[in-house]
Amino acid sequence: MAMNRHTIPVTVLTGFLGSGKTTLINRILKEAHGRRFAVIENEYGEINVDADLLVKDGGETVVQLTNGCVCCTVRGDLANALNDLAKQREAGTIQFDHVLIEPTGLADPGPIVRTFMAETELLTRFHLDGVVTLFDAVNGERNLLDSVEAQAQLGYADRILVTKIDLLRERTAVQAADVEAALLATIAAANSVAAVDSISVPDAPWGEVFDKLLEMRGYQFDRVVFTPQPMFRPLAAAKHTPGVGSISFEAEQPLDGLKLNAALAAINERYGEALWRIKGVLAIAGMRSRIVVQGVQGLIQATPSTIWRMFEPQRSRLVLIGRDLDRDWLLAQLGSCVIADAASVADPRIASLH
Structure with missing residues (x-):
């Protein structure tokens, strides 16, 4: 099925605990950036919004924020929640142009992606732009060894944004280029088609954030583009990650x-x-x-x-x-x-x- 230009793009933003995902989502919800997002989190999410902004709607919590964004807490079926948001948008109750889905840091994003491939009715209103995974440069490799969920988050990614790269450079006595090359090799061995870049979650300019977060077109059904863009030149051999x-x-x-x-x-x-x-x-x-x-x-x-x-x-x-x-x-x-x-x-x- 070709992507409908009139449907609403959806980005799944995932990353293991400590990768900076919640910090980035909170920035999107609170800072002035001129974009209108609907952010969907599950009931275990860590997003912090002011209690007096909460508007109860059945089993869900919908928050209209002053910067033009919407936050929705989903406790039930994702497809139904998305369709409900779309209906409210069509009725003029809320406004948004893009959806960000934030699973918990311990979640496998696979079922979310599968929803967009299996729910035909959903595709009349939305299209999955892709999965962005934040990868902690300091702890990411250890997480891959210990967690199937961390492995899955990397495996599903259409784009991988490496966070805390500055801390990695500070904590190692090895040449920075060698450390970064080894990290890239590990990522590439796990996912050879995702575009890889770095990002400073707390202070990256909004233009940079949106360039790296949006417009992936990773799940079009009429074309596939293999365009990995590594941020480091791979100087080292790939380190095998079990699993x-x-x-x-x-x-x-x-x-x-x-x-x-x-x-x-x-x-x-x-x-x-x-x-x-x-x-x-x-x-x-x-x-x-x-x-x-x-x-x-x-x-x-x-x-x-x-x-x-x-x-x-x-x-x-x-x-x-x-x-x-x-x-x-x-x-x-x-x-x-x-x-x-x-x-x-x-x-x-x-x-x-x-």
């Missing part, structure tokens, strides 16, 4: 659509919700259009996109991010779909993937 990994499959020859369906089904059966993210652009034998694949937690959507131009190399690329992935097995499954002679495929169709 979390990013695997990239590429092919210069077209793929057999039926074999691809079988391979993806096998991958889904083996990994299920442990396959946090899958995205790519595929060339299917006999098909004139690119096939864009977007998937999360076992839910995979394959959508025709633009037409391959004459004489244009039809290259496929698929990236899989998840927990305890067997690289050799995955590449063997996908590699079995590559064919040398596209004309030998009797039925090139790719069916709906679930």
Whole structure:
């Protein structure tokens, strides 16, 4: 499904405890920046708003703030809460142009992302712009070793913003460039497609904040753009993080659509919700259009996109991010779909993937 320009963009802002997520959200809610956001937090969130601003509405708490933003505490179903906010916006009760969803620092963002892929009605009003993960430069690597949730937050990210990089530089006697390069290598090993940058949460100018927080277009169903933009040059080899990994499959020859369906089904059966993210652009034998694949937690959507131009190399690329992935097995499954002679495929169709 192509992104509707008239729908409201939604950004999921996640990050492990101490990464600076709540500080950033509180800045957005309280400071003057000229933007109108609706911030959705769950009942375990740490956002601090003045009690006299609270307006009770059934099981939810909706706060209209003086800087033009809205804060909503969700205790029930996210899709219903979003649709209720949209209805209030349409009625003129509240105003906002963008939604930020703030899960607790211990939350896996996967179910939120899955909501946007599974709830068709929701997509008539909203579109998921992407997942931004704040990564603590000082404690982030230790969190990855200790927490599946921290691994998942990194795995789902379309953009990773490294925080506290100044503290990392102060606390180490090693050359700053070497420390930063090693940190980037660790992040890239876990998620090879997310754009990576740094941010100073307490005092970054609003122009910088919004440039790095918005306009990711990470979940369009008609195009995938692989544009990682590392903030440091990777000088060091990647440090392996147990449990979390990013695997990239590429092919210069077209793929057999039926074999691809079988391979993806096998991958889904083996990994299920442990396959946090899958995205790519595929060339299917006999098909004139690119096939864009977007998937999360076992839910995979394959959508025709633009037409391959004459004489244009039809290259496929698929990236899989998840927990305890067997690289050799995955590449063997996908590699079995590559064919040398596209004309030998009797039925090139790719069916709906679930």
